[in-house]
Amino acid sequence: MTRWFEDITIDEDFPLGSHTFSAEEIIRFATLYDPQYFHVDPELAKQSHFGGLIASGWHTVSVGHRKMVDALFAEEDRLRGLGQEPGVSGPSPGVNSMEFKAPVRPGDTVTYTLTVTGKRASNSIPGWGLLFNRLVAINQHGEMVYKSDLVGFSKLRDYQMPAKLRVLLALTKVPVLGKLISRRS
Amino acid sequence: MTNPVTHDRRHFEDLAVGEVIDLGHTTVSKDMIITFAREFDPFPFHLDEEAAKTSLLGGLASSGWQTGGLSLKMLVDSFLSKIASCGGLGFNDLKWKTPVMVGDTIGGTVTIAELRRSSSHPQWGIVTMDFDVRNQKDKPVMTMRLANLVECRQAEVPA
Numbered sequence: 001m002t003r004w005f006e007d008i009t010i011d012e013d014f015p016l017g018s019h020t021f022s023a024e025e026i027i028r029f030a031t032l033y034d035p036q037y038f039h040v041d042p043e044l045a046k047q048s049h050f051g052g053l054i055a056s057g058w059h060t061v062s063v064g065h066r067k068m069v070d071a072l073f074a075e076e077d078r079l080r081g082l083g084q085e086p087g088v089s090g091p092s093p094g095v096n097s098m099e100f101k102a103p104v105r106p107g108d109t110v111t112y113t114l115t116v117t118g119k120r121a122s123n124s125i126p127g128w129g130l131l132f133n134r135l136v137a138i139n140q141h142g143e144m145v146y147k148s149d150l151v152g153f154s155k156l157r158d159y160q161m162p163a164k165l166r167v168l169l170a171l172t173k174v175p176v177l178g179k180l181i182s183r184r185s
Numbered sequence: 186m187t188n189p190v191t192h193d194r195r196h197f198e199d200l201a202v203g204e205v206i207d208l209g210h211t212t213v214s215k216d217m218i219i220t221f222a223r224e225f226d227p228f229p230f231h232l233d234e235e236a237a238k239t240s241l242l243g244g245l246a247s248s249g250w251q252t253g254g255l256s257l258k259m260l261v262d263s264f265l266s267k268i269a270s271c272g273g274l275g276f277n278d279l280k281w282k283t284p285v286m287v288g289d290t291i292g293g294t295v296t297i298a299e300l301r302r303s304s305s306h307p308q309w310g311i312v313t314m315d316f317d318v319r320n321q322k323d324k325p326v327m328t329m330r331l332a333n334l335v336e337c338r339q340a341e342v343p344a
Contacts, residue, residue, distance in 0.1 A: 033254035095329075098275045
């Protein structure tokens with residue numbers, strides 16, 4: 001969430017909202033990223049064991065990511081509305097696991113929920129923390145569509161940069177020296 | 186019952202552990218990055234060059250989900266559309282190692298790591314594949330282990 005790392009609560013569910021998948025968008029996404037016949041051709045898809053067109057798992061996951069980003073922005077607005085300075089979310093280093101459980105068909109509505117299951121300070125990037133997020137997607141029949149364990153970066157509010165890092169950062173601002181330092185690191 | 190779409194394709198029995206699939210190459214344009222980010226990942230560091238410069242990524246870079254999607258597209262073109270694939274089961278240990286910047290060309294290999302019969306569905310096998318996606322400087326961009334279902338020619342395990 002777009003809270004400071006220190007303020008993020010563990011095991012609290014954040015509803016991310018729902019998305020209804022149309023045949024048009026399923027085909028459009030799959031044409032670019034996963035053009036297997038059961039994702040792009042409604043007629044041929046009938047021959048598959050799915051019995052019809054289904055969304056690429058990568059598509060349902062990308063929509064889940066969008067839902068998470070929208071929730072982060074909404075939280076940012078909420079905190080600003082309360083007169084608070086929101087935290088900063090960073091890019092993700094990866095995904096520990098992703099399980100596709102049930103197919104998504106045209107007209108299906110998928111509801112996404114995020115839970116932060118753990119957090120710790122980053123060892124490699126000073127001033128940032130790692131968040132361990134579980135994102136679960138459920139369809140309109142209550143069946144699980146996918147379950148994922150994701151990792152994300154979040155900025156620390158109370159971080160004090162060590163003196164030697166502050167000196168190094170100041171040195172990177174010196175033209176020639178800065179290039180040498182950034183090449184080394 | 187044979188599937189007319191896939192009966193000419195390679196089946197589970199035709200695959201071997203250690204087989205290496207060449208993914209070919211894809212060049213990632215600014216337009217591709219922004220189009221994907223607008224729909225699926227509208228963080229400023231995927232949409233705006235100025236905002237991206239001061240982010241952890243250091244410049245306009247593709248969404249990790251787009252990098253994965255483009256890698257998947259390359260695997261479909263080079264492999265999954267030529268086997269009797271019946272969908273993905275999921276993936277593990279996906280790591281985004283280096284951001285993909287505007288103009289970068291990504292490619293690499295996928296290696297079959299494991300083949301096993303499905304215990305619940307005798308007509309299916311599971312192929313597990315390791316992705317090694319790299320950029321034009323041969324720097325690792327993304328790795329992951331993907332599991333995909335494949336039709337078997339024969340439902341029973343031969344004695």
